[in-house]
Amino acid sequence: MEHQLLCCEVETIRRAYLDANLLNDRALQTMLKAEETCSPSVSYFKCVQKDILPYMRKIVATWMLEVCEEQKCEEEVFPLAMNYLDRFLSLEPLKKSRLQLLGATCMFVASKMKETIPLTAEKLCIYTDHSVRPEELLHMELLLVNKLKWHLAAMTPHDFIEHFLSKMPVLEENKQIIRKHAQTFVALCATDVKFISNPPSMIAAGSVVAAVQGLHLGSTNSFLTYQRLTRFLSQVIKCDPDCLRACQEQIEALLESSLRQAQQHSSSSVPKNMEEEGDLSYTPTDVRDVNI
Template sequence: MEHQLLCCEVESIRRAYQDANLLNDRVLQTMLKAEDNYLPSANYFKCVQKDIVPYMRRIVATWMLEVCEEQKCEEEVFPLAMNYLDRFLSVEPTKKSRLQLLGATCMFLASKMKETIPLTAEKLCIYTDNSIRPSELLQMELLTLNKLKWDLASVTPHDFIEHFLSKLPIHQETKQILRKHAQTFVALCATDVKFIASPPSMVAAGSVAAAVQGLHLKSTDSILSSQNLTDFLSQVIKSDPDCLRACQEQIESLLESSLRQAQQQSHGASTDTKAAGDEADLSCTPTDVRDVNI
């Protein structure tokens, strides 16, 4: 008995089962209300930042995603870290040369929030090629916390995905693939500036809809037809169906362009220099998603 237990504990992180009691409507309503409190401002590049422009956010986001993937972080860590980053940048003019430090700090915080074994300051510094020091990271952590008013319990799209899936008439197996794809879309959205001010529920609904579409699940049940699903999900998140449809389309085109980019890069010389690696990582998941068996 004891041996068995030890074995399990050494091998992997133990986690609790999903609590089905949390998938009820009361929780969902509360999250829908709460999510607005954590939205970054849509136009901080214009109104707050002088040194930082959108493409830099993409660079730092791509790097952060790569680190999170390499470190096998929980799926929510990356979107949560991006939420912290955007919220910080919404209130604090920041120099370009501090952006990577901020990114690392946000991963540090998000990892502590969500993981049993969080990322260490040292490890994150290694990922900056030791261009920042752990002591700096810890100070930046304090500064970030203050700017975020110590409120780190942001609602993320991940919180909604499970709710949506529980409402769809699909098999457990399909659900897993669907979840995986939707989570990948969520991560993709977090790298793109267009989604900064989109409510997490919207990103989650759009991602689930795009995943259903991509997996061609719609034929099995009428509720999964594109039209019905969008209507249904928009009701669930109390939003306009057209908004949701627009969001879904945006996700699909983002997916398409990042796939194209990845393909181009993999055709090119495979000296996997910086950008190439990430984009490939990003989109190694779904595309013509049916073929992908995760």
């Protein structure tokens, strides 16, 4: 009886060990082919959407990222949700008043795909300051998956990062920090409409190069020098090295721009009383403006 009392459930999520068999060249080649089948249109703002503008996507994407971070979602959830959002907007005209509803729905579906305990419709509605009702979100979910023809297992840059790291002769502790920084770059790229034209593999490769550059690891490992790493990753994903360099430079420029904006808006952050109370209903004013 005493031993039985000591046996209790642990609240932490149990994860499977990484299967090295999934990191082989055959799997990578299959992924490189698959990423082409679930790509959004690069011109949907001009050809499909009449009421939604690129800056509105930026506002909603930033809100979605904040929700995913506050809810400690898996790293893959936000990029996958943005893939759903862009693909839907590539196919279906949408009123700007329903853009936040679409964003919440994309997080809802992506969370179901990637998490053991997914986000609930009720919690996502709270994050919209109750401008969206649970039944609206569930109805939009059906519309979303039907428009995407249930092709929900889309490739994201996160799927490629692990393949690149497994091929790099780097110490495990360095891989961990490169992975963390690269994932941050991937999330940042997902908020910017300019990266829609880049395939996930290139964004992943550019993020890894940018992470190594930012961490100054090239000085301690000859393989990680800018030229060698860029050439190696461009061969892995079968792209022109100049294209990869351009992507990486674009990522670094986006980081600098985001840091400047963060400093400028630091005075207009979440009110302290909301931070203390953990108010889930906080919704950025600009998202409410898009919802009008």
